[in-house]
Amino acid sequence: MTEQASLRVAVDRxxxxxxxxCYVLAPEVFEPDDxxxxxxxxxxxxxxxxxxxxxxxxNCPEDAITISDVPS
Amino acid sequence: xxxxxxxxxxxxDISGPxxxxxxxxxxHMPVMPIxxxxxQGTSVxxxxxxxxxxxxxxxxxxxxxAEIGQVRPLIPLEIDPPGHSKYRKLLDPLFxxxxxxxxxxxxxxxxxxxxxxxxxxxxxxxxxxxGEPLPSQVFLTMFGLxxxxxxxxxxxxxxxxxxxxxxxxxxxxxREETGQKIYSVLQEAIDERLEERRDxxxxxxxxxxxxGHRLTTDDVLDIxxxxxxxxxxxxxxxxxxxxxxxxxxxxxxxxxxxxxxxxPAAVEELLRWETPVSGVIRVAVQDTELSGxxxxxxxxxxxxxxxxxxxxxxxxxxxTVDFDREVNKHIAFGGxxxxxxxxxxxxxELRVCLEEWHRRVPSYQLKPGTTPQYTMGLRNVDNLxxxxxx
Numbered sequence: 001m002t003e004q005a006s007l008r009v010a011v012d013r014x015x016x017x018x019x020x021x022c023y024v025l026a027p028e029v030f031e032p033d034d035x036x037x038x039x040x041x042x043x044x045x046x047x048x049x050x051x052x053x054x055x056x057x058x059n060c061p062e063d064a065i066t067i068s069d070v071p072s
Numbered sequence: 073x074x075x076x077x078x079x080x081x082x083x084x085d086i087s088g089p090x091x092x093x094x095x096x097x098x099x100h101m102p103v104m105p106i107x108x109x110x111x112q113g114t115s116v117x118x119x120x121x122x123x124x125x126x127x128x129x130x131x132x133x134x135x136x137x138a139e140i141g142q143v144r145p146l147i148p149l150e151i152d153p154p155g156h157s158k159y160r161k162l163l164d165p166l167f168x169x170x171x172x173x174x175x176x177x178x179x180x181x182x183x184x185x186x187x188x189x190x191x192x193x194x195x196x197x198x199x200x201x202x203g204e205p206l207p208s209q210v211f212l213t214m215f216g217l218x219x220x221x222x223x224x225x226x227x228x229x230x231x232x233x234x235x236x237x238x239x240x241x242x243x244x245x246x247r248e249e250t251g252q253k254i255y256s257v258l259q260e261a262i263d264e265r266l267e268e269r270r271d272x273x274x275x276x277x278x279x280x281x282x283x284g285h286r287l288t289t290d291d292v293l294d295i296x297x298x299x300x301x302x303x304x305x306x307x308x309x310x311x312x313x314x315x316x317x318x319x320x321x322x323x324x325x326x327x328x329x330x331x332x333x334x335x336p337a338a339v340e341e342l343l344r345w346e347t348p349v350s351g352v353i354r355v356a357v358q359d360t361e362l363s364g365x366x367x368x369x370x371x372x373x374x375x376x377x378x379x380x381x382x383x384x385x386x387x388x389x390x391x392t393v394d395f396d397r398e399v400n401k402h403i404a405f406g407g408x409x410x411x412x413x414x415x416x417x418x419x420x421e422l423r424v425c426l427e428e429w430h431r432r433v434p435s436y437q438l439k440p441g442t443t444p445q446y447t448m449g450l451r452n453v454d455n456l457x458x459x460x461x462x
Contacts, residue, residue, distance in 0.1 A: 017411040020169060021401075024336075035161070036168035036416055061401045062127070062408075 004047040006070045009040050009057065015064035022065060026056030044070055087445050090350065091391070094379035103365035106374060109240045113353075113372030114365075119387075121362045122380035125354055125373060126408035129153055132354035132373055134410060142251055146298040147291060149410060156409055162282045163295070163413055166273060172416045179210055179421055183428040191432060191462070195439065198315050198456040199308070202429070207307035207421055215299060216272025217261055228254050229304040233450060251297075258296040262289055273299075305450050306349050307418050311425055312453035313346035314339070316444040317393070319437055319458055324393065329434035332427050338395045339422045344402035345393050347378035348451045352406055377403055436460035 009029065011022070022030040022038040029045060029052050030038045038056075045053045057065035097104060097117040104115045116122055125132045129152050138146060145151065148159035165171065186205055190196035208226055212219050231250030237243035261274055266289070269275040277292045287295075318325040328335055354373045361367060381402045384390040405412035412418070438444070439457035446453055 017408060018164065019405065019407075019411060020416055023169075032169050034168060034170070035164035037164075055398075058399050059401055061403055 004050070006044040006046055007050055007053060008043055008068045008070050009045050009053050010043060010066050010068075011038050011040055012064045012066065013037070015062045016060075017062050017064075019061050021059045021061065022056035025059055026052040029053045030056050038065075087448070088443075090378055090446070090451075091345070091382050094376065094382055095384075097376070098379055098383055098385075103362050103367075111372060111374065113374060114362075114367055115351075115374040115376055116362055117376045117379040117383075118363060119380040119383035119385060122375050122377065123403065123407060124362070125375050126352075126403070126406060126410070129156075129354075129409055131356065131358060131360055133357045134354060137353040137355050137372065142294075142297055143248070143255075144290070144294050144297070147294040148413075149298050149302075153409055158282050159291075159295070160409075160413070162277075162280050162287070166276065167413050167415075167417055169416050172420045175210065175214070175417070176420055176424060178213075179206075179424050180428060182206060182209055183425050184432075187428060187432050194462050195457070195459045198458050199312050199452060199454050202425065203308045203311040203315070203452070203456070206311065206425060207418075208304050210307075210417075210421060211299070211303035214273055215296070215303070216265065216270060216274040217257070225257075225300070226304065228257070229301060232301055233305055234447065254297060254300055255293060258293055258300070262292055262296075302412075303414060305452070306412075306414070307421050309348035309447075309450045309452045310343065310346070310418065310422055312456055313348045313446070313451050314342045314422065314426065315429075315458065316438075316446075316453045316456055317342055317346060319456075320444075321393070322437075324395070325430075325435070327395065328426060329430040332430065334395055335423055335426045335430075336419075337397075337400075339419060339426065340400050340402065341393060341395050341397055343404035343422075344381045344397075344400060346451065347381045347402075347404050349404070349406075350378040350449060350451055351376050352410075377406065433458075433460050 016037050018035065018037040020032060020036055020038065023032050028049050029041060031041050033039055053067060057067050094117060097115070102118045103121070106113050106115055116125060133152050135150050135152055138149065148156050148163065151159060183206060186202050190201045204226060205222060208222050209219050212222060212225060217225065228250055232247055235243040235246040237246045265274045265278055269279070274292065277287055277295060280287055318328065328338055352375050354375060356367045356369055356371045356373060359366070359369050367373065381404060382390050405415040436458050439459045442455060442457045444453045445455050
């Protein structure tokens with residue numbers, strides 16, 4: 001079995017409306033800024049945090065979070 | 073409020089649990105004309121239509137959508153983009169999670185004082201004992217209005233949201249009268265802060281700058297009017313709805329008493345299922361359509377958040393209250409640019425109240441012979457009578 005690659009996670013600042021679900025459900029991956037809008041702490045997410053990243057992204061009411069493979 | 077007042081979300085009379093009515097609307101009238109003396113327009117019940125409306129303010133405007141006794145614009149609710157972001161930039165940090173965290177310990181103390189007052193009785197009207205005073209006092213303190221006058225402010229708020237008039241015209245007149253009283257209460261507080269600043273929102277608004285511009289005192293008045301109404305009733309409705317559910321569902325209740333760490337997830341799931349603020353209003357600024365049904369320019373659109381949050385086309389097991397739900401993208405706080413500004417504050421108040429209540433009153437039920445009656449639009453339960461053994 002090959003080692004899992006990192007994932008790239010991004011919050012679309014245009015779509016994000018500051019519901020705050022991502023950083024509450026996955027604080028290892030997302031943080032609030034001073035206004036309460038979410039951002040990604042480190043855009044490349046190691047395998048150990050993939051589930052957390054997916055949980056945060058999947059619970060965004062505005063579908064503002066995208067997850068993609070890091071191009072090799 | 074007259075008996076014929078339609079629900080803001082549906083245009084229908086609902087005083088019991090509304091979820092079955094929402095399903096009927098989705099299945100048979102997902103886009104339904106409302107022709108009522110209080111409201112002419114269209115109600116929208118499907119999740120995807122609701123989200124579309126919320127996310128497209130350029131088609132579905134908030135300008136002029138609300139009629140709650142204001143003679144001036146409600147800021148920022150009635151301001152569409154791009155002007156809207158100017159105000160949100162100013163207001164968002166005041167309600168951001170970091171600021172809200174600072175209020176948690178005083179909120180916990182307040183909840184405990186309110187519980188102290190009734191716990192030995194083994195019974196209370198939850199709405200009167202906790203649901204109404206808790207958010208009102210938290211808000212008045214933050215905003216800078218005197219907490220000793222809570223009862224007076226609650227009455228003013230009710231005069232707008234639930235005017236006790238003889239007919240529609242009389243209610244409109246009462247709303248306007250009450251609105252004038254609220255403007256004058258706010259003006260008085262603003263005048264005091266112009267003399268001397270304090271540690272409160274009104275003072276911060278007066279000193280705030282956005283893009284190099286100060287807010288005018290009129291801006292502060294307009295923001296204050298909306299906050300006054302939004303801050304005093306929505307958390308009350310949420311607390312009432314949640315306790316009414318838990319009182320009638322002993323398994324859910326026991327779970328929260330035994331596992332307080334499940335409370336945050338329970339808050340989210342009960343926000344979804346109950347959707348205490350059942351709907352919001354928008355106005356179409358062009359001819360358009362939803363689910364193939366025409367919406368004319370100028371039509372009011374009643375956006376049914378409660379139906380969207382229980383739409384089986386979108387949700388797995390939509391009818392099951394499940395605190396373990398993996399994905400919960402509910403829109404109980406709305407969505408799009410007008411997402412509820414106070415949502416982080418509301419969540420903190422709801423969590424802290426459920427934590428303290430279940431720690432001190434781990435087992436309770438409805439007073440035998442009573443049935444919760446929900447008010448419409450904002451779903452308060454004025455007759456929420458709870459009993460417990462000491």
